[in-house]
Amino acid sequence: MLEEILSSGAGDAVTSVPALLAGSWLLDGPTADRTGPYLRRVVSRTRVANAGDVEVAARFARTAAAAVAGLSPATRAEVLDRAARLAQEHRDALGRLIARELGKPVKDGRGEITRVAETFSICAAEARRIGGENLPVAGWARGAGNTALTYHAPVGVALAITPFNAPANLLAHKLGASFAAGNTTIVKSPPQAPATTAAVVALLLEAGAPMSAVQLLHGGGDVGALLCAAPEVGVISFTGSAATGEAVARAAGAKRLVLELGGNAATIVCEDADIGAAAATCARTGYTNSGQSCISVQRVYVQRSRFDEFLQAFTAEVGALRVGDPMDPDTDVGSMVDEAAAQRVVDWTAQAVSDGAQVLLGGTRDGATATPTVLANPPATATAVTEEVFGALVSVLPFDDFDEVVTACNNSRYGLQAGLFTRDIGRIVGAWRDLEVGSLIVNGSSNFRLDHLPFGGVKSSGFGRESPRWMIDDYTVIKTLVLRGMSVWGQG
Structure with missing residues (x-):
């Protein structure tokens, strides 16, 4: 099926996208079209699910769970390693597919597929690490004479709901970790x-996972809500907006949840920073994927003594970004996901200007392509500062006191990642302690992620950590065995 999907969209053809339900790929049924935001024409046609499909998927998953759990960790790891190799082999074709559907520059799409390969490799390594403990049960008098052991058992059925901005790699995290843990997974794709x-x-x-390992349904929030409520589902991993995450939690009820939600990430540039390097990094990582990342650089706070210098360097770096056709390998910034998203950048820019901000670049759009926008000195209450832009817009603000800028960064309902440019170890340790975020990136912007490190936030940015090692903890349950009257610790 992989070759069929990749080849069906050759030229101007529309890619036919099947569902995978109860072990069968299905194209028959109601469909929905996806219009490529840069191409402005239909690029894929998808078989969408209904309530009956959700019931079939849940029933199949309940039976399939035992088959997947019966695979040894070594077998699961071998499949994941082969998947990593296949991802690299098909990197160019997958990168083009992402560019067609989303307008993401093809070079960034290829980079995402490289990360898919790495993520599957990490999942393979974590599958081999799954084990348990011999508990120190005899350390207390009532436990003497006994032995207690644990192991990590699969939850059974996992539900993976993925976003549009990094659809391949975020799915690799969810699906790869779930399979590594021994679960069957129902995937709900982003429309x-x-x-x-x-x-x-x-x-x-194609890498060798059995058909019992995964199902794929397409549709909108109604399909997602039905899947979340299905009693067969034991754990849900969702990446998306805070509002949708709250809806997922309500629909799920008493289920395990891993929610990676929104952010309006801040990066602090202190007076001892290399201003040129900081400006170049913030420019590159503020507009990657047109800013459509939960950790994209959105707020940059610069020490006042270096503020003008940073603005000049930053504006020059942003102005040098190449905006255009995502299929062009030299393009840095393609289109946003749709015209409404690009219009949000325009509207929030205009609002900030009306409140006293200065537009140094951008503030316009061509269809779904938002011109990279730089706002200087917006008020702290501007929507572009307080809410998640998720677009090609970066605000630059001055600060005087380090403790005050930490407070300003924390004055947000989000807390995913932050960046800090400084050589002062005291500031680094203090920021690590005091910033209300899941991760702090020093001498880098907020927009940096390694797929084998724990990733997640606090406050409205969600809970749980989305990285294979930590996800496997959520995808498994600890089962305890107590051996009465049999002790490796002795009887005394």
Whole structure:
């Protein structure tokens, strides 16, 4: 199926995107079209699910769970290693597919697929590490004479709901870790990237995963809500907006949840920083994928003594970014996911200007392509500062006192990641302690992630950590065995 998905969209053809339900790929049924935001034409046509499909998927998953759990960790790891190799082999075709569906520059799409390969490799390594403990039960008098052991057992059925902005790699995290843990997984694709999602699912199957390991349904929030409520589902991993995350939690009820939600990430540039390096890094990582990342640079706070210098360097770096056709390998900034998203950048820019901010670049759009926008000195109450832009817009603000800027960064309902440019170890340790975020990136911007490190936030940015090692903890349950009257610790 992988080759069919990748080849069906050749030229101007529309990619036919099947569902995978109860072990069968299905194209028959109601469909929905995806219009490529840069191409402005239909690029994929998807078989969408209904309530009956959700019931079938849940029933199948309940039976399939035992089959997947019966695979040894070594077998799961071998499949994941093959999936990593296949991802690299199909990197160019998958990168083009992402560019067609989402308008993401093809070089960034290829980079995402490289991360998919790395993520599957990490999942393979974590599958081999799954084990348990011999508990120190005899350390207390009532436990003497006994032995107690644990192991990490699969939850059974996992639900993965993925976003559009990094549809391949975020699915690799969810699906790869779930399979590594021994679960069967139901995947609900983002409506904006159905073909990319189907390709990653097909890739895992081509690598040797059994059909019992995964199902794929397409549709909107109604399909997601039904899947979340299905009693067969034991754990849900969701990445998306805070509002949708709250809806997922309400629909799920008493289920395990891993929620990676929104952010309006801050980066602090102190007076001892290398201003040129900081400006170049913030420019590159503020507009990657048109700023459509939960950790994209959104707020940059610069020490006042270096503020003008940073603004000049930053504006020059942003102005040098190449905006245009995502299929062009030299393009740095393609289109946003749709015209409404690009209009949000325009509207929030205009609002900030009306409140006293200065637009140094951008503030316009061409269809779904938002011109990289730089706002200087917006008020702290501007929507572009307080809410998640999720677009090609960066605000630059001055600060005087380090403790005050930490407070300003924390004055947000989000707390995912932050960046800090300084050589002062005292500031580094203090910021690590005091910033209300899940991760602090020193001498880098907020927009940096290694797929084998714990990733997640606090406050409205969600809970749980989305990285294979930590996700496997959420995808498994600890089962305890007590051996009465049999002790490796002695009887005395």
